[in-house]
Amino acid sequence: MLKHNLGYPRIGIYRELKNACEDYWNNKNDLNNLFEVGRKIRKKNWEVQNKAGLDLIPCNDFSFYDHVLDMTLLLGVIPEEYMSIPNNNDNMNLYFSMARGFQKHGWDIKAMEMTKWFNTNYHYIVPEFNKNQQFFIFSKKIFEEVNEMKVLLKSTEKIKPVLIGPISFLFLGKEKEKYFHKMDLIDKLVPIYIQIIHELQKLGISWIQLDEPILGLDLSDREKEAFQYAYKKISKISSDILLTSYFDGIIENISLIKDISIKALHIDLIEDPNQLSKIIHFLNKLNITTTLSLGIVDGRNIWKNNYNHSIKIIKKSIDYLGENRVMIAPNCSLIHVPIDIKLENSIDHDIKNIMSFAKQKIYELVDLANIIKGEEKILLENKNIIEEYKNSSILNNEVVKKRVAQISGQNFNRKNIFHIRQKKQKDKLNLPYFPTTTIGSFPQTKEVRVIRNKFRKKIINKEEYRNKIKEFIINVIKKQEEINLDVLVHGEFERTDMVEYFSEKLQGILSTKNGWVQSYGSRCVKPPIIYGDVSRKNDMTVDWICFAQSQTVKPIKGMLTGPVTILQWSFVRDDQPIHDTAYQIALAIREEVLSLEKNGINIIQIDEPAIREGLPLKKKNWKYYFNWAIKAFRISSSGVKDETQIHTHMCYSEFNDIFEHIADMDADVITMETSRSKMELLKAFSDFCYPNEIGPGVYDIHSPRIPTVKEIFNLIEKASKKLPIRNIWINPDCGLKTRKWEEVLQSLKNMTEAARIARIKLANQSH
Incomplete structure (x- = not known):
């Protein structure tokens, strides 16, 4: 009986590949150094599997990107x-340009x-x-x-x-x-x-x-x-x-x-x-x-x-x-x-x-x-x-189990249908046509990471840490106002990762120190581990969001990760039905949403980028999945007043075949990745007659290239031919955490300028 493996992690035990790639992209090391890191990782992987006694060991499962x-x-x-x-002998410029785009020496080619x-x-x-x-x-x-x-x-x-x-x-x-x-x-x-x-x-x-x-x-x-x-x-x-x-x-x-x-x-x-x-x-x-x-x-x-x-x-x-x-x-x-x-x-x-x-x-x-x-x-x-x-008491919390058992139909629905809510929200928020915003995070610079690391190691105390995070928030609010964004965010400087942050504040979930998994290219994540019944202990985001709101008269968007994404991007306990775990998380997020609303936050984004990826491969199994997944999102989002605007975000999946289910989520605004596909997705939204507001991503944040005002305007114009202008938001594809400030600031300036032009050229034409 042969023992074999289908593929082994390629990032290195301490993310050596991530660091080597990013250093190469930033001209901090050369190709020889990059290749040497790759060789060491492959050697270690093969040695581990050979020493264990596998009869067949995978080869060519290593990759520098994908x-x-x-x-x-x-x-x-x-x-x-x-x-x-312009290429080199090993085709690495070509390889990374296909993955990340190429914008230098007069060249401007987008990523695939x-x-x-x-x-x-x-x-x-x-x-x-x-x-x-x-x-x-x-x-x-x-x-x-x-x-x-x-x-x-x-x-x-x-x-x-x-x-x-x-x-x-x-x-x-x-x-x-x-x-x-x-x-x-x-x-x-x-x-x-x-x-x-x-x-x-x-x-x-x-x-x-x-x-x-x-x-x-x-x-x-x-x-x-x-x-x-x-x-x-x-x-x-x-x-x-x-x-x-x-x-x-x-x-x-x-x-x-x-x-x-x-x-x-x-x-x-x-x-x-x-x-x-x-x-x-x-x-x-x-x-x-x-x-x-x-x-x-x-x-x-x-x-x-x-x-x-x-x-x-x-x-x-x-x-x-x-x-x-x-x-x-x-x-x-x-x-x-x-x-x-x-x-x-x-x-x-x-x-x-x-x-x-x-x-x-x-x-x-x-x-x-x-x-x-x-x-x-x-x-x-x-x-x-x-x-x-x-049989361990670590797993079970009877109070949480009872709350899930008591969920009823009223937990799934907003008070009124969307078109009634939309009018109330427009009156309250008073936003222009083509309102501009970002998906949530801003660059996590070395300075940000150092401060968090010092706090974790107790080199600085809690007060010093909080004061420093407040400085970052004040700075990012100022930058957003200078860029002239309409709806601002607090930047998420206190968060290492959109799921890990919440896992550290919820009971029944734990985070690892070195549990890295590749998401794409050099991007690695540490999926939390859901080991028991999940509940919310205290406010998780309210203090930071409210502090940000105190620094500006513009609306601040509260940023939360949705229950399905927390579930999908974690390693989930396998001793109870998955929908029970989803509902436990949803109830915890619902409490946070209501606390944000109570504290004066009128726009709340509940990100669900993983809603599509959790879908079973065979359509015969879709009904069961969507039954609990949509309910979980609606449990988290449906307790607020009509005037409170609920956003959600999805990215980098195929959505053409699930529009009816996206509509069933009943978010007031959905932001999505569409720029790499040149807005192809919008035809399907238009054909479906999607009823709520949409923010089609107008530039690709996974590439370092800076989009021009003209290309962003062209995408806005394309969107305006497919969707009602009153329903269109302008935003990047995804969060900006992995990008550099010089890229982010210029890209967002171009984005807000394109939106300004669109208001003149397109919004006026609609009257």
């Missing part, structure tokens, strides 16, 4: 405008579009296809890393290169021309995959992992045809393929493999444990001798594996298939979890004892293999740890 972008370069899918960028990787909080760079797209091997990264790994391991026996499969790669991309379908490119793409496989075989590789998470979706006939075409061609030239899918079950699409020859099939038994029996039955009925890889260690959560449960699955599979046809692995890549729980020294022992990060999950595979060999002591120890935790 594995989808790596695949895009490997296949030569490079938009024409980037080919002219970015969106969420299926239903995760990982963001990928979207490949772009045209009708006459040509594919060819452009990047040599995968072959170089195979050779690098071969030197370290002194063999190719354990090396398993990882590639995004051809169907998922096309699915993840976007047509940049009309009147063709990206799946029509499959006949041009497959020969390049075959060429890559041949090159890997020449290097002595006998296992090649092709990731096809698209198999967990509701596939169209066109996608099914493309899959069968591709894998019939590939299987004719190679039987070394481990076909891998994750994030959902594949039983609806299992028939697609009946006429292809693959070495092994990997299935996700965390997301869909019920598919195992059906897949075993399918394989045996058709006498398919493919090996089955069981995804039984959770690669998206941090709880210790229940060995008793996993052993039952393994034994059942061995009974039907034989031990030589069974492999075990995490259900998906481990990039979605932190690296090593041993670095956490401040977590309560009883909670830490039940947790498992990436390194520990590798050893869980080894434990399971040893239990199968007869080491029952490991099984007993695991059972005792899990039982002890389930």
